[in-house]
Amino acid sequence: MVSERVLRHLTFPVQYLEIGESLAREGGHDLQALYRYCGIDLPTPFMPWQTINGKQLQLALAYFLNICPAGRPPLVMFMEHFPLTTHGPIGMLAITSATLGEALQGALTYAPLVMPAFGMRRQDLGGEVHTIVERRHDFGAVNDFFTETVVTAPLKIMPFLTEKIDGASVHLMHGPTGDPADYEAAFGLKFVFNARQNKFVLPAKALDIPLIARSRASHLLMKATLEQQCVAAHGLxxxxxxxxxxxxxxxxxxxxxxxxxxxxxxxxxxxxxxxxxxxxxxxxxxxxxxxxxxxxxxxxxxxxxxxxxxxxxxxxxxxxxxxxxxxxxxxxxxxxxxxxxxxxxxxSVAALLTPVPESTTLSCKAAP
Structure with a gap:
């Protein structure tokens, strides 16, 4: 059950709204309608220290789902507008890392600063690195879509690697919201639906892949910035x-x-x-x-x-x-x-194999 009181106490970077802005702008939608729907009153342009709460993010995600055109899965269109730098210093820390392994460790260490709705942890097994994403709060009807964005967001680092990763995969506990082939074509890796865990899996040897924008000085600067944020945030x-x-x-x-x-x-x-x-x-x-x-x-x-x-x-x-x-x-x-x-x-597998009655229809109420 969704608790609005709990969601309103969660804090997220205002930069997440820029993804919705880009998506709305591409579709010719009124950006002010997005803010009105989410109950957001922010100056333009956004200031980097401003935040939105969990309820506003929940409404924003619902709005994004409603304005996504039919065809490809909403995640595919959403992530096309999601730059790695949306996560601010964490994104810059990843980009300037020496290797993919260092970037992953930085993301796991500082993710709570920008994503309090999920926990992330690493498990190594059989020559693979499993980064497991666990939902901590109920966001209602947008749970599956929200989970998809969190699991796949770290994959935005792929263009910054000096070589392609072979054998990576994404596992999601829910079913697809479109053709699974569209997911795989968009991200260039295998997707497993109705899985036991939400996670992305990399071959362990991939952690040694260098990044093209690695910079030790910039990396240490971003790390120092994030350490200061941890102290200010308390609880991290x-x-x-x-x-x-x-x-x-x-x-x-x-x-x-x-x-x-x-x-x-x-x-x-x-x-x-x-x-x-x-x-x-x-x-x-x-x-x-x-x-x-x-x-x-x-x-x-x-x-x-x-x-x-x-x-x-x-x-x-x-x-x-x-x-x-x-x-x-x-x-x-x-x-x-x-x-x-x-x-x-x-x-889950049995439900996936059960035929859907022809009379069943799906509807989605348009956002105001």
Missing amino acids: KPLTQEVRRLLHAALVQKQVLDADRLAQALAMSPRTLSRRIKGEGTTLPQLRSEVGVEYAEMLLLQTERPIAQIAQLAGFADAAAFSRAFKRTTGQTPSLWRLSRKASEIS
């Missing part, structure tokens, strides 16, 4: 994100990072590390448990390994400790969680 946890990344990487490599090795990797003392992550509202044991559960979720979804083996791979002392931590986080035991996800996937 850049060190926690980095510790989580290191812990996850160690699990993938079947290694264990103790506090001393973690602190050494982060160029600080173990005492400073403990104090700083405590200041961000967590502890190292808590982070180990959370990262272990997240990694176990991937193994439960993607493999048929027994629970005891997954517990070991996820860094838990034994299956009992793993089950307790997993149930504390998800509300289910690992076995039940795996069964429920597979049952959901079977139901």
Whole structure:
């Protein structure tokens, strides 16, 4: 159920409206109608520090859907008007990165600054890097479209790579809103619908691809700007994100990072590390448990390994400790969680194969 009170407390960059402006302008629509529909009163041009709330973004997305002409999927047309620089310093941080891996890590670290509606995390499995996107708030009728934009937005970095990526794919938990071939033609990679997770998947070797606009000085400047924004925003946890990344990487490599090795990797003392992550509202044991559960979720979804083996791979002392931590986080035991996800996937596939009655029609109320 959509909570307007919750949505009105979420904050998004005003630059997101520029995408709608471009789309509306191309279709010959009145830009002021967009602002009136969303209840937005902003000066022209926008100032970079201005924001819109979640309810206004929800209305804007609904407006965009209504003005998209029939034919290609709305996402395809929407993303044609979505420059990577829409995300401000985060986009510039990505463009000036040395490699795709560095750009991805920057996006994961600072995404909460511009996209509080979704969580993003990385999982490495079998020579692939899975960037999982999890919805945190209900945006009602625009949920699927909003999810598509968030999952595919990082792919806008592709033109800045020195070589093409082979073997990348996008996975979405909902069905397509048009011909799947149109999605794949527009983005140049495979789309999987009715999937188990919302995510984009890259071959691990692609992370070493250099960027054509890499600049160490500019990259460090953008990083310093984003660190200042994190301090001003409160609640963002850049060190926690980095510790989580290191812990996850160690699990993938079947290694264990103790506090001393973690602190050494982060160029600080173990005492400073403990104090700083405590200041961000967590502890190292808590982070180990959370990262272990997240990694176990991937193994439960993607493999048929027994629970005891997954517990070991996820860094838990034994299956009992793993089950307790997993149930504390998800509300289910690992076995039940795996069964429920597979049952959901079977139901989605069955629904996709069910013929739609000829009398069924779709309607979309035009925005005022």
